[in-house]
Amino acid sequence: MRGIGQTFEAFLQNIDYLHWYLMSTAFSGIQSPSFRPELTSDREGDAVTLNYYSRRDCCSGIVTGLLTMVARCIFNIHIDITKLSVQKEMVSNRPMVHVRFRITQHPIGLPHIGLNWKKRWNLSKLNSSHKNTGMSVAAKLFGKIHPYHIVFDRRLVILQTGVGLMKHVPETQADGARIDTIFSMTWPEVSLTVQNIERFSNLTFQFEYRKASDKRFFCMKGTIVGMTASAEAHPAELANAPLFLYLGSPMARSVRDLEKMSLKISDIPSHDSTRDLILLKDQRNIEFDVMQQLEKTTSELAGTAAALQKEMRHTDELLHSMIPPLVAEKLKRNEPVQETFDEVTILFSDVVTFTQIAASSTPVQVVQLLNQLYTFFDHLTERNRVYKVETIGDAYMVVGGCPEMDPDHAELVARQAHQMIQGSGHVLVPNTQRPVQIRVGMHRYWSRGGRYSRSEDAPLLPVWRHSQHCLQNGVSRAGRSYSHQSLHLYMPPQQPAVLVRASWSDPSQGEGHDVHLFRGRPGAGRAGGS
Template identity: 35%
Template sequence: MYGFINICVKALVTEKFGEEAWIKIKTLAGVDDSFISHTTYTDQITLNLVKAASEVAGQPIPVILELFGEFFFTFCQRSGYDEMLRVLGGNLKSFLENLDALHSYLSFSYKKMEAPSFRCERRTSDGALILHYYSHRKGLHPIVVGIVRAVAREFFQSEIRMDVLDETHEEERNGKKEHVTFAIFQKKLQESIDTTSPKSDSDKTQQSESKHNKEDEDHNVRQRQALKPNNERPATLNVNSLVSLANDYGSFSPSYPEKLWLDQRMFCEYFPYHLVFDSNLRLLQSGVHIQRALPKLRTMEDTTVNALFNMLHPQIDWSVPSIRKFINMQFVLETKREMIIPGWGEEQPMLQLRGQMIWMDSLDAMLFACSPRVASLKELEERNLHLSDIPLHDITRDLILFNHQRLAEIEIGKQLEQKKEELRGALGELEAEKKKTDMLLHSMLPRQVADQLREGKKVEAGEFEMVTILFSDIVSFTNICAECRPIDIVNMLNALYTRFDKLTTVHDVYKVETIGDAYMVVGGLPIPMASHAARIANQALGMMFICKEVMSPVTREPIGIRVGIHSGPVVSGVVGEKMPRYCLFGDTVNTASRMESHGLPSRIHLSCHTHRCLQGYPFRFSERGEIVVKGKGTMRTYFLEENGGAGLDEIMGKGQSKASTPEKTDRCKSPPETPTNNMPNGVSTFHHNSTVVVPMWYPDNDMTSGSAIHISPPIFPNAGSNDSGSTHTSAGTPS
């Protein structure tokens, strides 16, 4: 099939069901969607798309095909074929009868098109329109139902019902061909109710059909009777014909000569492409240009039309009864190579004739009025023809010149489509590379800062009234480095920091840097958050648990870390042009580092400032008392023990959580091997080693600006509760 069909499938899915549905369908079908309208693709690609659409939509394949048929008609209208379709016929029957002629015309542009064929007849019992559908492709007849329904509604303001009467596979010269017979019942959309009409549905349908198709019946009667001499026509039919003609032309009635004022020689010369043969297929007459290509026609002795020509369309047997069944269709005949004039090259294409079969009852003979079937000047030359060989009255001359120009335009359009698809592919690759670059950039700088730098803006230093900073280091890291290989150190730090990085996503805190075994995290910037201390506290608790999962390469036991936390004001900014870094400045940074260096292994050491910030939250502490801190003097400090209002799974991002605000989640803090996606319920999820991580919910997730820090109400419902006999002090207890 041509790419035009696959493009239509894509347009149907994206317009009706959205871009995401199309991505699912093309992925399931295993196809790329870079289709070119005038490029051919295997039928299997289209069938795979239909099958995938059926699975994604949960609908049977016939339903999908019928929906495609309706949309295909609309798609053709939008693609520039609207006027061409509107002039095919004045009623549904004539429209369907002329579809083959339309396909024949389109075959000039789509040379490899294998279009279906249609034949119509009227059922006398109830006036139903009987449509015969022939196709080389099996199982696609539901498309016809959709197309006919759309045509009836759009062009003839009618609703139809189509019943499948028969479905067979007939043997043809080129293999099996599907033949499906439909019964079409048509009814006007705004048809007035006739009080005298029969009450049964079948009678109503019959009456409606008779009214809808009276015109085409009268037309067929007139056409048959016009071929008979006046003295052979029944008087009643003559009267009926005159009445019908009067309806069509007012008071006008045609006259016919008693004899034909044109001799045989003149007719054969000025109508050089025609054939006349009898009911036994014996040739009686032919045009002079056909005789020039087929020497046997010059004598007409015992020559049959099927001995000289192959019938390309419709693909039926050579017999007058078969031809009369398809009398309203366009016929295409091709000369047989063994009968062609000597000197015709072996590789030279055969002469094809396209035209209309007309049965003449009075002569018991068939007239084939035709013209050469050529689409361009090149094809004209390949068949040893010239424009002068085509009569001036034959529109084929103009069509060849017009189509030659059209084919050139189609080729240009095809090249433009190819360039467009190449550009689209390049843009897709560029977008993928941009995402990788953004991920790398956002792993070095906060998203807001990185976006400003990319836009060429100057990043001003920012002051933050209150943030919470965490430092951690590995216990006995120097000894570990001295006793194992460097690669073991790298693997250990990578395993540890990868887990820490993922945890920063759970609590929406910013990882500032790592230097050796030191890990620095801050909460409350670059976007100020009231819950900065609670986020860092939960981060610290999670880090302590993570350490149990990472083994020391020396002792083969879980490693230990020290954690120090302090809260206070800082100034942040980007320093340097080569490898720029987002740095924090202020005494708060130094104090947080002192909390870590003066801490104890496997403990979380807090300053009194952080302890005050955590008042109102259900964290439990143990008081360390006053200690001497280098450069700070005496300070009262605390150890963070646990979060009494949240379980370990919630802190680690493994449990169910209220939806976190996606834009506040610094997804780029995740390492490249931990891609992000969105769960259906809106919760951002992150994958690492097949583990789903759910960001923890905080009440200020929707804060976007403002540096004022307020003590928020308890996050958890049991905030402030504590056992009276506990040896720990609550954050709500005055220090």
């Protein structure tokens, strides 16, 4: 709003242009009001009579407040607004409110600036050596400078047009052609009459030409001023002018709009800023299309990256189900994974009478039984920080202290074994509906893990999955030392009894548990603990 005019009077004169621009771009279809200021003089001095036209009869108070704030905040003046009259008029068979305001201004801390923007300057004093010769422009030259102008009289009969209208709207060259029969006025949305031209003189008038027979279309915008037939006379007021001059230009915002009207850039006068606006609009459209394409590509790349991350997570989950996560990360970094663990504790369990259960149940029931049982065991391994080596049929193997070393591996595996025995009772045999019984054996041993081949092309075959082959003696001993209700742990004679006692508490059971580890002696058979 600060860029509309240098003075408050210029602001009032150009409000209608601001409304036209907003209505034709961002707020199309909205009915805007019209403002037409007139300079008046009375006993109180110079003032402005503002003619306000609106299809809404309740906005005059809002107009008063807005103009007061604009004058104070933008132009640093104080204005007094007095409502002179309010009347309703019929414009194009539609009611419209016409309010007349009287505006006087008082500067705030600045010298008074006169309201008379139509002051006549005496040029004879500035250039006394040259005599006013009454310069004029030939009609042919004027038609080239303004190829889309129209001169018409108060009967709306066309008297003269520019060369552009001669080419694109030849109907204007017919004798007695009327502007209101050839063109329809699309803005303001009133009928094309002399009274409406005088009423909305500050507006930008839009004329549209359509011919359905040959699909011709032409639209232009411009202003209307009054003129006289004498070349030496000054431009006349619209209310007293015998002739009207419409200075227009094609209504186009892009090259596509020009194509609809069969126009080229060269058809627009070089002094008309429409040329620059069209080129700028096309440049912005190209930049916007490129930006949209970049955003689309970025979105697709983001989606591809998200899908890749999802697949990588699935791959990691599959890999971690085969080998420990720590070993998997080392393999990804191409680091050696061959390690030796001085002490580990092995747990081996199976289901009691699994052969009879499988024989008397359907395959689906067997799968559901093992799935329910081993899902619970897997949850325990995560909670007890032990590693599940493998499941084969009803056999379930767990190791503690490997691949991540933990000095409390025996205690963790013992807790795992105890919780497995207690928790397995919640799983029922399909046919008998009796609790499942499992056998659990534990053994403390040494372990070594790595990969079979050093060849870069050879597949990585971690031996973590095959610990039972490297630990045949330990696994066999653990498999033979099983029990239904108590834990029996076997320690080979060559191993020192480093762990004498392991104890833990089970919050779910509200009680503590102790396991005693004994070193085996030749011929001693099973060594047990409770």
